[in-house]
Amino acid sequence: xxxxxxxxxxxxxxxLGSNSFHLIIARLVEGQLQPIFKFKQPVQLAQGxxxxxxxxxxxxRGLDALKQCAVRLEGFTTDSVKVVATHTLRRAKNRKQFxxxxxxxxxxxxxxxxxxxxxRLIYRGVSETIxxxxxxxxxxxxxxxxxxxxxxxxxxxxLSSRSVGSLACTTQFFNDGKIxxxxxxxxxxxxxxxxEPVANALAGKxxxxxxxxxxxxxxxxxWVSKTINSSASGLTMADLLACRDQLIAAKHVDNLQxxxxxxxxxxxxxxxxxxxxxxxxxxxxERLQPHxxxxxxxxxxxxxxxxLRLEDVRERTIYSLAQxxxxxxxxxxxxxxTAYQLYQAVAAAWQIDSHDMELLLEGAAxxxxxxxxxxxxxxxxHSGYILSNAYMPxxxxxxxxxxxxxxxxxxxxxxxxxxxxxALFDQSQLVKLILILRLAVVINSDRQDRRLVDxxxxxxxxxTLKLTxxxxxxxxxxxxxxxxxxxxKKLGYRLLYVAS
Numbered sequence: 001x002x003x004x005x006x007x008x009x010x011x012x013x014x015x016l017g018s019n020s021f022h023l024i025i026a027r028l029v030e031g032q033l034q035p036i037f038k039f040k041q042p043v044q045l046a047q048g049x050x051x052x053x054x055x056x057x058x059x060x061r062g063l064d065a066l067k068q069c070a071v072r073l074e075g076f077t078t079d080s081v082k083v084v085a086t087h088t089l090r091r092a093k094n095r096k097q098f099x100x101x102x103x104x105x106x107x108x109x110x111x112x113x114x115x116x117x118x119x120r121l122i123y124r125g126v127s128e129t130i131x132x133x134x135x136x137x138x139x140x141x142x143x144x145x146x147x148x149x150x151x152x153x154x155x156x157x158x159l160s161s162r163s164v165g166s167l168a169c170t171t172q173f174f175n176d177g178k179i180x181x182x183x184x185x186x187x188x189x190x191x192x193x194x195x196e197p198v199a200n201a202l203a204g205k206x207x208x209x210x211x212x213x214x215x216x217x218x219x220x221x222x223w224v225s226k227t228i229n230s231s232a233s234g235l236t237m238a239d240l241l242a243c244r245d246q247l248i249a250a251k252h253v254d255n256l257q258x259x260x261x262x263x264x265x266x267x268x269x270x271x272x273x274x275x276x277x278x279x280x281x282x283x284x285x286e287r288l289q290p291h292x293x294x295x296x297x298x299x300x301x302x303x304x305x306x307x308l309r310l311e312d313v314r315e316r317t318i319y320s321l322a323q324x325x326x327x328x329x330x331x332x333x334x335x336x337x338t339a340y341q342l343y344q345a346v347a348a349a350w351q352i353d354s355h356d357m358e359l360l361l362e363g364a365a366x367x368x369x370x371x372x373x374x375x376x377x378x379x380x381x382h383s384g385y386i387l388s389n390a391y392m393p394x395x396x397x398x399x400x401x402x403x404x405x406x407x408x409x410x411x412x413x414x415x416x417x418x419x420x421x422x423a424l425f426d427q428s429q430l431v432k433l434i435l436i437l438r439l440a441v442v443i444n445s446d447r448q449d450r451r452l453v454d455x456x457x458x459x460x461x462x463x464t465l466k467l468t469x470x471x472x473x474x475x476x477x478x479x480x481x482x483x484x485x486x487x488x489k490k491l492g493y494r495l496l497y498v499a500s
Contacts, residue, residue: 010036011307012076013299014069016085016110018046018143018167019215019268021065023072024296026304033304039072041065042264045088046143046167052093059098066106078108079355082303084121084295084396085112087144087165099423109424111396115145115161118295120393123149123156125298126211126291135208137283140294141216141275143167143268148198150205158201159391164194164278166216169271177253179270184244187271191278199282210285213294216272219265221290226260234289240277247273302394312355313394318363321390325370331447336365338453339440345456346463350432357429360399364406364437384408398424406433410441414487431491435463438487439495442480443471452477454500461493466500 011033015022025037043065048058073081089095089112099110113121122140127133133153140147144165150158173187212221212235224232224239227246232239247270250256261269279285306312322332339361347353371382387404395403401420409415419430443452452471457464471477481497488495 009308010076010080011300011304012073012081013296013303014073014081014083014108015294015296015299016045016062016083016089017043017295018086018088018145018165019044020264021062021069022294022296023069024300025072026300028304028308033300037072039069041068044143044167044267046165047171047267049088049092049144052091054088054092054094054098059101062098063101063105066102070106073106073108076108079307080303081108082299083108083110084118084299085110086118086295087115087142087161087163090115090397091144096421096423103423111424112398113396114391115147116159116391117393117396118145119147119149119159119161120156121298121302122147122213122295123151123159123298124154124301125293125295126213127151127154127156128301129291129293129297130211135206137202137207137210138213138291139210139217139279139288140213141166141272141279142214146195146275146279148195148202150202150207158198158205160198160201162194162198164191164275166268166272166275169275170268171271173274174253174270179247179251179253181248184248184274187274188278188281191275192282195279195282202283210288211291212276212288213291215265216268216276217288217290219261219269220273220276223260234287235276236287237277237280237285240273240280243273244277312359314359314363314392314399317392317394318366321370321387321392322366325367325373325386327367327369327372328447331444332366332369334444334447334449335368335437335440336362338443339365339436341453342436342439342456342463346432346436346458349458349460352429352432356399357433360403360406361433361436363403364410364433365440367403368407368410368437368441370407380408380411383410396424398422402430402433405430406437409434410437414490416491435488435491435493439463439465439484442477442484445477445480446474463488463493463495465495465497467497468500471497472499 009028010025012025021041021043023039024035026033026035043061045058045062048055102110123138126138135152138149142165144167145161145163146165148160149156169187173183220243221235223243228239228242253266253270256266343358343361367387368383369379370386371379374382384404384407387407392400402425405420450470452468453465454468455466485495
């Protein structure tokens with residue numbers, strides 16, 4: 001039976017973390033997701049981040065793990081699998097080298113997500129798996145960063161990502177394996193400084209429950225249960241300080257007992273504990289409850305929602321941004337209507353026939369004028385800047401760059417040298433979306449509800465518009481179309497317009 005057969009639809013989420021790669025597969029049972037397979041492979045990408053470059057050894061470890069995941073994902077379709085990468089690949093300047101090599105062993109695109117998006121998805125994973133949602137703080141300590149999310153009723157109101165993680169902290173303060181009270185104190189002070197903005201964001205929030213996710217929290221909880229408090233129902237500051245004392249007494253990471261700290265966790269546990277103690281102190285926490293759900297569960301729930309309920313969080317993000325920047329809804333609708341008409345005609349021939357391409361074009365059409373909130377002069381630059389820097393839930397980093405670029409060049413001179421390098425998309429796809437949006441904006445430049453295009457046809461790189469009588473009598477529109485025809489030609493395309 002196929003992994004995607006209607007009688008037993010399955011979904012998979014793969015989290016490429018700084019410490020480990022985690023794969024989870026779940027099947028749909030009476031409308032609920034039931035995990036049926038979990039796979040974890042220690043990779044320690046963060047340990048191989050020399051400066052801002054992934055080492056060859058780290059890349060090799062990552063590719064080996066992806067090969068193992070690929071075997072377990074045979075039979076899955078692209079719309080039932082989502083792969084996300086976090087802090088280490090966000091930072092690595094040579095991530096394109098890794099992503100290019102990964103594409104040869106894993107037949108699914110890897111999305112490098114922002115820290116805030118990571119925090120949102122972690123919160124989603126936890127909030128979907130707890131009975132009551134009454135004001136919970138979710139903390140995830142990864143290898144390279146720590147994520148914080150606060151919300152209630154499954155809606156996050158505070159999201160933050162800070163560059164303090166278990167491996168990063170271990171490397172910075174305990175790189176030679178030696179452990180001392182002085183080093184520990186320095187590490188904790190550093191952590192507190194880094195997460196002070198989180199404490200400020202949470203000021204006045206009523207936190208009724210605190211959940212900790214990730215391998216670091218689970219490892220420390222198991223440590224406490226085995227050596228300090230066998231009946232522990234969570235982690236307290238007293239528990240953490242007792243663990244710290246054991247580490248200081250050991251003097252070196254190699255002296256830690258294997259039955260307490262596993263070999264794969266040994267390289268990061270000291271820094272991880274320092275991070276957790278710093279979080280407890282700065283946020284003034286009393287107790288933290290370990291929770292099994294994490295980023296991959298959040299990705300899984302969102303993926304299943306998109307496929308099963310035909311809901312896409314990116315659509316809500318587009319609507320929210322349009323509202324926030326008081327976009328002219330009538331004009332945005334006109335431009336999108338025309339852009340969709342053009343898209344339908346060219347999508348198959350231009351090989352942009354996908355849900356993602358359509359949604360990105362829709363976002364560009366509906367948000368191309370967000371920059372009017374700054375100034376009408378250079379609106380395309382202002383709109384591009386806003387969309388480059390706004391927090392856009394549901395969009396991965398590359399989708400956001402592509403969307404911002406399409407909007408940045410919806411009018412005036414095109415500058416291909418400013419186009420971003422893309423891994424998930426082809427440059428040609430970017431160019432095609434830009435041409436469609438520019439044409440849709442020109443056709444609706446009078447900001448009136450007039451029927452100007454009777455039909456659209458495409459033959460390879462040639463796009464032909466069938467214009468109505470009203471369009472052919474509009475001298476301004478004719479001049480604008482002439483300009484766009486010149487732009488098309490510069491990019492290797494041809495624009496024609498004829499009487500309908």
